[in-house]
Amino acid sequence: GLREEYRHAAGQHLALRRRVDGTEIRRTYSICSPAPDPAGEGPSSLRVGVRLVDGGAFSTYALKEIGVGDELEVMTPAGRFTLEPAPGLYAAIVGGSGITPVLSIVATLLAREPEARFCLIRSDRTAASTMFLEEVADLKDRYPQRLQLVTVLSREEQQAGLPSGRLDQERLTGLLPALLPVERVAGWFLCGPYGLVQG
Structure with missing residues (x-):
């Protein structure tokens, strides 16, 4: 009955709530x-990404206690970190x-707009800590000519690709022009920890 209220745009977020001892x-x-x-019906389900945080009051509960059949309080989708699918080159x-949120944006864009391309540059500490590794690989397999994927690991050496280390302003300044025509990018998306966003 709430299908339309929970229809979301690619890149939006949800607030989840629980009460513990009155708090x-x-x-x-x-x-x-x-x-x-x-043009179709709203989603039959919504998925969110939850990373376990040591001592996290909600992430511990979400990843270790929630089971099939449990009910959660979920607010409707919100946020303006979105992209309406359109032709062109985009990058994140x-x-x-x-x-x-970028996984939702990329998947939606490439599925709906055949004239769109996307360059995804992702930085993670290690391969084991990388969220949505298989989902991104599946997108790359589905759209090999339209999705360019660059992975940088900050704390682990890779057998191929870029050398390990953090993505900072100096590395990106040298890297970006070699990867894509920066001046032709129709939209940029930057999302991650404070150090990356500020760099």
């Missing part, structure tokens, strides 16, 4: 599933869990 715990998580087709630089 409200509320956390916001980005939606990682593609946006529903505007993401770090860690910053992949979550």
Whole structure:
């Protein structure tokens, strides 16, 4: 009955709430599933990305206690970190869990707009800590000519690709012109930890 209220745009987020001993715990998580087709029905389900935080009051509960059949309080989708699918070249630089809203944006854009291309530059500490590794690989397999994927690991050497280390302003200044025609990018997305966003 609430299908339309929970229809989301690619890149939006949800607030989840629980009460523990009379105290409200509320956390916001980005939606990682593609946006529903505007001409079709709303989504039958929504997926969010939750990374376990040591001692995290909500992430521990979400990843270790929630089971099938449990009910959660979920606010309607919100946020303006979105992209309406259109032709052109788009790019994102993401770090860690910053992949979550961008995964929704990339999947939605490439599925709906055959004249769109996307360059995804992602930075993670290690391959084991990388969120949505398989989902991004599946997108790359589905759209090999339209999705360019560059992965940088800051704390682990890779056998191929870029050398390890953090993505900072100096590295990006040298890297970006070699990857794509920067002046032709129709839209940029930057999402990740404070150090990456500020760099």
